[in-house]
Amino acid sequence: MDYLYISIVVILHICLLLQLYYVLVVYRKLAVFKAPDLNSQTNLPLSVIICAKNEVQNLKKNLASILGQNYPDFEVIVVNDCSNDGTEWFLRDLSLEHKNLKTVTINDHPRFKHGKKFALTLGIKAAKNENLILTDADCYPSSENWLSLMQRNFSDQTDIVLGYSPYEIKGGLLNKFIRFETFFTALSYLSYALRGIPYMGVGRNMAYKKSLFFKGKGFASHMHILSGDDDLFVNQNANSQNTKIEIHPESLIWSEPKKSLSAYFSQKIRHQGAGKAYKNQHKRMLSFQVLSGLLFYTALIALILVKGPWWIIASVFFIRLICQIFVYIPVLKKLKYIDLIWFLPVFDFIYYIYIMLLSLISIFRKKVEWK
Structure with missing residues (x-):
């Protein structure tokens, strides 16, 4: 004993x-990190990329807040990935009102199955600007200054900007735990990025340069892994010199959390596979x-x-x-x-x-x- x-x-x-x-x-x-005030004098041309598969309801709810950003020069590219819920017609009508809205359509093929990485690659290829901002169809910015805050971090040395995307605060213990897990994940990847060891990012709120994407051959090395369009890309391309974080309160991207334990676990299991491909x-x-x-x-x-x-x-x-x-x-x-x-x-x-x-x-x- x-x-x-x-x-x-x-x-x-x-x-x-x-x-x-x-x-x-x-x-x-x-x-101890202090997010600087919004004082950027630069307005780099931006391309916002959103991949959507049967997300017409989320697009109706969230896309207006992205198209309405207080920013002078940006385009929004929505990749319509084999949707059959009316997404195509919604985007077509909306593009008549917003000339900076561009749609990339992927048609379903009985013998060719693909994941989000393929859709995102097509969106990046369609982007006319060097500086890319990524988010999802079920997300919305906390303010009209989101783009200004994310892009202010780009420089000749900075190729990747890691943002933060909290889940909405709702009732119930599941919501609280989902938010705690989100907090702990952000605590880790943002802290390590500040220490010069960036290892992941979250695709709901992230930015990087188009040239970096093609220089690293996009998702080619991990295209066989379903998840990882965000964290594996950062893991393979980020370093102590080319990565910054942005957590100003007006730069946050909010998202609706899963409402059931099974849906939450399915989402996390999908993400889990990417961790095996991280650097040793x-x-x-x-x-x-x-x-x-x-x-x-x-x-x-x-x-x-x-x-x-x-x-x-x-x-x-x-x-x-x-x-x-x-x-x-x-x-x-x-x-x-x-x-x-x-x-x-x-x-x-x-x-x-x-x-x-x-x-x-x-x-x-x-x-x-x-x-």
């Missing part, structure tokens, strides 16, 4: 130190973070079961929690999710269980589709 007790205590404290490193060294980068450095980096969190809770529970001293259990748990609160509060404010701070102790534990279950499910569930 003494040997077991000592082993658990040692593992617990090692995991605590690792977790404190992630919280106080990595994530604190985002906590990034896979190790992220694996250590998740593994240290899982082992931290495992060792904590084990210490409770062997009836370890309560003061060790309490002190280790609250040291980590207090550090998290200290760092997470300013980040939650920046990312418009401050209400989640009250759920931190519970959702933090559930998150690691969720990651473990998601990994196990994705191993056995092979068949996934874009739409």
Whole structure:
């Protein structure tokens, strides 16, 4: 029992130190980051690209806010990917009102099946401008200054701009957990980008140069993976010199979250496959973070079961929690999710269980589709 007790205590404290490193060294980068005010004097020509497959209702709801951006020179390209819900006719009518709206249509083929990467590639090829802004049909900008804020980060050195896309705040625990997972994902990829280690981005709010896309041969190296049109592209093309983040409150892109647990899991499993193709450095980096969190809770529970001293259990748990609160509060404010701070102790534990279950499910569930 003494040997077991000592082993658990040692593992617990090692995991605590690792977790404190992630919280106080990595994530604190985002906590102290200050988004500059909107003071851009440049107005680079932009091409906004949206891929839509049977999204006519979302396009009716959201496209006007994108076409109505307070920006002098931009086009909006909607890739109509084999839709049969009236998308073609809606876009045709809307293009009569907005001359900067361009449609690329993909017709269904019985023997040729494709995913979003093919549709996005056609949209990028159709773009007349060098600087591309990407979002989805079910998304809408938080302000008419979205394009101004995203494009101000482009320069001769900056090829990629990582934005942030929160989910709408609605009732229910599922919505709260979806938003917590979104927060934690953003906390990680934005913080590492600030440390000069960009490893992913989210396609609902992201920008990059057309020349970079073709220089890296687009999605050719991972076209066989259904997901990854956003995170794998960033993983393969981003570096410490060519990537910036944009999290000004007016630059956010909001999206409607899934309403059922099954739909949410299907979405996350589809995304899970891309992680296997990350660079080895990034896979190790992220694996250590998740593994240290899982082992931290495992060792904590084990210490409770062997009836370890309560003061060790309490002190280790609250040291980590207090550090998290200290760092997470300013980040939650920046990312418009401050209400989640009250759920931190519970959702933090559930998150690691969720990651473990998601990994196990994705191993056995092979068949996934874009739409």
